[in-house]
Amino acid sequence: MKIGFIGLGNMGAPMAANLAAAGHKVTGFDLVAPCPDGVAKAASAAACSAGKDVVITMLPNGAILRNVAAEIIPAMTAGAALVDCSTVDVESARAVAGLAIAAGLLAVDAPVSGGVGGATAGTLTFMAGGTDAAFAKAAALFEIMGQKAVHCGGSGAGQAAKICNNMILGATMIVTCEAFALADKLGLDRQKMFDVVSTSSGYSWSMNAYCPAPGIGPKSPADNGYKPGFATDLMLKDLRLSQQAAEAVDADTPLGAAATELYRRFVEDEDGKGRDFSAMLPRFEKRHRGD
Ligand code: NAD
Numbered sequence: 001m002k003i004g005f006i007g008l009g010n011m012g013a014p015m016a017a018n019l020a021a022a023g024h025k026v027t028g029f030d031l032v033a034p035c036p037d038g039v040a041k042a043a044s045a046a047a048c049s050a051g052k053d054v055v056i057t058m059l060p061n062g063a064i065l066r067n068v069a070a071e072i073i074p075a076m077t078a079g080a081a082l083v084d085c086s087t088v089d090v091e092s093a094r095a096v097a098g099l100a101i102a103a104g105l106l107a108v109d110a111p112v113s114g115g116v117g118g119a120t121a122g123t124l125t126f127m128a129g130g131t132d133a134a135f136a137k138a139a140a141l142f143e144i145m146g147q148k149a150v151h152c153g154g155s156g157a158g159q160a161a162k163i164c165n166n167m168i169l170g171a172t173m174i175v176t177c178e179a180f181a182l183a184d185k186l187g188l189d190r191q192k193m194f195d196v197v198s199t200s201s202g203y204s205w206s207m208n209a210y211c212p213a214p215g216i217g218p219k220s221p222a223d224n225g226y227k228p229g230f231a232t233d234l235m236l237k238d239l240r241l242s243q244q245a246a247e248a249v250d251a252d253t254p255l256g257a258a259a260t261e262l263y264r265r266f267v268e269d270e271d272g273k274g275r276d277f278s279a280m281l282p283r284f285e286k287r288h289r290g291d
């Protein structure tokens with residue numbers, strides 16, 4: 001396929017490189033980042049999109065996505081697919097899909113989980129929203145860039161799945177860290193805590209696969225000085241999107257709201273910025289009840 005790829009940052013560059021390595025003809029565009037090996041550089045987003053079978057975007061947020069979409073949709077060929085893999089608000093995802101469909105294009109919102117490691121290894125999980133025809137057109141590319149793609153429903157369903165998942169992740173990581181800090185003060189050995197919880201009803205991905213306590217469980221950012229991994233600022237972004245969505249549809253999400261506020265404090269008022277989101281554990285270690 002002829003593919004345009006817009007947004008060649010930490011995630012986009014390795015994803016585009018994997019598509020090129022699989023034999024697709026990939027043209028890229030980014031305001032600042034260089035094109036990875038095998039990807040030809042376009043002079044503008046519109047030039048990157050003209051005459052392509054599929055255009056993929058991997059951009060920072062919904063406002064930027066809307067601007068880029070307004071520029072590229074008129075340049076795209078009827079019947080081509082616009083596949084947005086960024087994590088953005090559900091409203092922007094639906095608005096962009098609406099514009100694309102009105103212009104005779106196929107549209108998929110397909111945010112990912114798996115981080116830079118997954119993007120590089122081609123093992124991302126895609127959560128996709130759009131029509132069956134749109135999903136079918138993108139599916140072969142998801143197979144190259146990832147190991148799993150779930151068609152979640154119509155436009156915006158991929159973003160909805162992503163923010164619900166990450167709201168669970170944020171709240172679960174916080175309570176896992178709280179529990180380790182409580183266990184410390186109760187004199188419970190961390191390894192014993194892990195041995196029990198990881199095989200009991202408190203188990204979770206945060207505990208079992210990404211344990212926030214160094215030296216416990218499988219290797220995780222905690223074993224690397226809490227270098228990300230998945231950075232606190234990205235977790236805060238996704239939690240804010242969950243609260244924006246909850247506000248829009250009048251959903252009561254008290255733990256999601258509390259998790260958002262805690263990560264906001266950690267990133268903006270404390271020393272959490274740039275650290276892995278599991279660094280909530282050293283944060284709790286230093287605190288006392290009522291702090
Ligand atoms: P990044 O900041 O490294 O990359 C974004 C790229 O978009 C940058 O290179 C920037 O120059 C480019 N860009 C911005 N405006 C542009 C424009 N108008 N035209 C062309 N290029 C433009 O971010 P990232 O880590 O690659 O993340 C991209 C998206 O993926 C975000 O929505 C993020 O939430 C999501 N995501 C990231 C991760 C992760 O671990 N990094 C994991 C899952 C999802």
